[in-house]
Amino acid sequence: MHIKNTTKNLILAVSMMTGTAAAAQSPATDNPFLKEYQTPFGVPPFDQIRPEHIIPAFEEGIKAQNGHIAVIRKAAPTFENTIVALEKSGALLRKVSTVFYNLTSANTNPELENISRQMAPKLAQHSDDIYLDTVLFGLIKAVHNKPGKLTPEQKRLLEKTYKSFVRAGANLDADKQAQMREINKELSLLTVRFGQNLLAETNSFELIVDKEEDLAGLPASLKEAAANSAKEAGKPGKWRFTLHNASVMPFLQYADNRRLREIMYKGYTSRGNQGNDKDNKEIVAKIAMLRASKAALLGYASHADFILEENMAKTPAQANELLTRLWNAALPVAKEEAAEMQKVMDREGKGEQLQAWDWFYYADKVRKEKYNYDAEAMRPYFKLENVREGIFTVAKKLYGLKFLPIKDIPLYHTDAMAYEVQEANGKHIGVIYMDFFPRTSKRGGAWMTSYRKQAAGVSPVVSIVCNFSKPNGNQPALLTPDEVETFFHEFGHALHGLLSAVKYETLSGTSVPRDFVELPSQIMEHWAFEPEVLQLYAKHYETGAIIPDGLVEKMKSASKFNQGFATVEYLAASLLDMGYHTLPAGQQVDPVSFEKTQMEKLGLIDQIAPRYKSTYFQHIFSGGYSAGYYSYIWSEVLDSDAFAAFKETGDIFDPATAASFRRNVLEKGDTDDPMNLYKAFRMRAPEVKFLLKNRGLDK
Known part of the structure; x- marks a missing residue:
């Protein structure tokens, strides 16, 4: 999973989470946010930041941005004193937001959660005050209408700035803008509550x-x-x-x-749906309805139409076309898999019928029976530290990067660690934090985020946050194959943030359309289990022996097993997302019955549930993937096709191909249309056949 830097839009960093707790005012001289960071590489001084600093820093950030905008409003509009000045105006607010929202995800506490709830409506109002400012929009429109001579990157920034105002409601009349403000305020609170409820349910x-x-x-x-x-x-x-x-x-x-198994499965799938004070059903219904209303105000048929206009898919119809094509290929395979498992159950003679809580258990039995492969046997070869060094080696072989541990640097939690990233010639690129293990203060899943985004003269600070298996006793942290793949995935996102080489922060790194952002992460997964890469890092934690070829062959043979299930559960969630977000304005649904109806229409078999059911679908109701969960499979078309470019050379580390991918994708951010960037790398449009082949669905 990927979480972009917590930036609501082009100007403000006030999006996905939110907050501010009642806190005593702290003198500016004591507030680390209000001073230049005196730390290695200018990273946040986590050891100095306390909850009471946050609200005053947010308030000062809002005040500072308002002051900058007041100056912009008085000047004759030009690209530099309007568009560039506007981007720079939110620097302090972004400085506070990136730290705060990353902490609420990775190391939260009741004080921070209270701050989130308090600040959400204030930040939403501040955003609206900017985007619905008619004078400011008039200046932006004037530059947009007469841009003068600009570079391609400047043109891109201008176009995105103009569109961000239009899409926020700048062209609406006063009554509709007032409605927009109320919707944004309510949504800001609901999305925070959804995420906090889910964390509480998971921990309880x-x-x-x-x-x-x-x-x-x-x-x-x-x-x-x-x-x-x-x-x-x-x-x-x-x-x-x-x-x-x-x-x-x-x-x-x-x-x-x-x-x-049944107790565990039902506990997992009933989160947010237990009729208690953490129930998310009403929140889901309200969020979906409010998003539809907001889209209608802006003239769109649905929230999905609004979102996808800015993505590669462009329309819900095009996204659904790919999802449906894959669904029709995967569902028959999933049914065959279910039949195989039922045969195993029948042989056991217990008279039991396959249920959802049996799938993982009997899939493992069938896998062992067909391929003599046990994923647990891989763990001793996947010591966390070895996997990390393997990933670093892959990055070095592809892009010449070096990762140097940093001592005496502030950390937001004792589990975290930090590395300086350098070019082969020793030039500083940025800093990466890594934080691997679960705790009650951290939400579930895995993600990459930024504490500082790259821009001209500014080096990035990024972070990878995961929930991997912890060390036990004298045994180190040993990862499952899935966890190894997740590590490579999030590291791919980190490379996207680290290797960005653009002028404007708004366009840098992972600030790309949702259905393109997963390309750099998912292509990295392809290297994880390549035989020559396994030779680099897959060493038994006790003996140091390289993973046996026979075990690798078993893993490779079994790699396409259960892909019917994996594809179907993912697609079911993606189509559920599209179902909610293609609802017309004014239609309120009951999430339980809506989800049931959607799955029945698809013909989803009872033994498989969507990867995320409505009440714990954080990606779309408390994250940045609304009408965008399809993007993983859309990007998989791209990453499968892109990795084929490496394979076609006969060298998965081919220097020319790696240089082209870095130059045309990783460095470019959002400075051009994603399809143009992809075609510049591949010299053609992507082909879906590589995805189907990789998943074993090319029948």
Whole structure:
């Protein structure tokens, strides 16, 4: 998963989360946000930042931006004193926002959550005050109408700035602008509440096992982790399982106890849908309805039409065309997979029918039976530190990068670590933080984000945040193949942010259309399990032995297994997203019945649920992927085609191909239309055949 820098739009960094808690005013001299950072490479001074600094810094950021805009409003409009000045006007606000919103994702606490709830409407109002300022928009329009001689990048910035005002409602009359303000205010609060409810629901669930026989089938590493978790929770001598992926997913895959699998599965899939004070159903319905109303005010048929206009897909019809094509290829495969599992259950003679909580367990049995492959056998070869060094080596071989550990640098949590990134010649590129393990203060999933984005004369500071399996006792952190792939994925996003080489921050790094942003991340996944790459990092944590060729062959043979399920559960969520966001204005739905109807229309089989059900679909209801969850598969068309360019040379590290990808994709940010950037790299449009082949759906 990727979370862009928490920037609501081109000017403000006030988007996805939000907040401000009641806090005492702190003198400016004591507030680290209001001074130049005196830290290595100018990173945030996390050791100095306290909750009471945040609201005053936000307020000062709002005040400073308003002052800058007052100056802009008085000047004769030119590109420099209007467009560039406007971009620079939000510098302090972005400085505060990037730290605050990243903390609310990776290391939150009740104070920060309270700040989020308080600041959401204030920041929404500030954004509206800018984007609905008729005088300011008049100046921007004047530059847009008579731009003069501009570079291509300047033209792109001008066009995006103009469009951002139009899409925010600058052309609406006063009554509609007032409606827009109310919608934005309410949405800012609802999206915060959704995310906070989900985190609370995830953290509140625990499955306590006190009989060792109920652990049958579970790998020793998971049992030890569960024992440690129970001990930390004040329940020594027992085993504690949670809804964090590193716990729930292997439990569903390996636990012989079917009753406990059902409890875990239902706990996972009922988050936000339990009728308590953390229930998200009403929030989901309101968000969908408000987004549709906002789109209608702006003249769009739906929220999806509004969003996709700026993406590669352009229209919901084009996005749905790809999703439907893949659905029709994948659903029959998923049904065949279900039939195979049912045969295994029938042989066991228990008279049981395959259910959703059985899928991971019996898929693993079929995988072992067909391919003699056990993913758990891979773990000893995927020591976290070795995988990290392998990723660094891949980046060095592709782009000549060096990663140097930084000591004595402020960290936002003791789990985090920092590296300086350099070119081969020693030139400083930026800083990357890495934070790998789950905790109650961190939301689930994995993402990349920025603390400072690249611009002319400004080096980037980025971060990778994950929830991987923790070390146990004397055993280091050993990753599953899925976790290895996730690490490569998020690192690809980080490279996109680090290698950006543009003039304007608005256009830099990952600030690209949602259905293009996953290309740099997903292409990195292709290197993870290439045999020559495995030779670099897949070493047994005890013996140092390189992973055996036979085990690699088994993994490769099994790689297309269960792809019907993987594709269908993802597509079901993508189509659910499109279902919510193609609703017309004024139509309110009950999320449970709406989701059920949508899945019945698709013909989704009962044994598979959407990857994210409505009440915990954070990507679209509390993240930046509304009407955009399809983008992963859209980008997979691109990344499959792009990696084929490397394979076609006979060298997955081909210097010319790597240089072209860096030059035309990673460095360019949003300085040109994504399809133009892709064609400049590939010399043609992408072809879907490589995706179908990779997923084993090319039948």
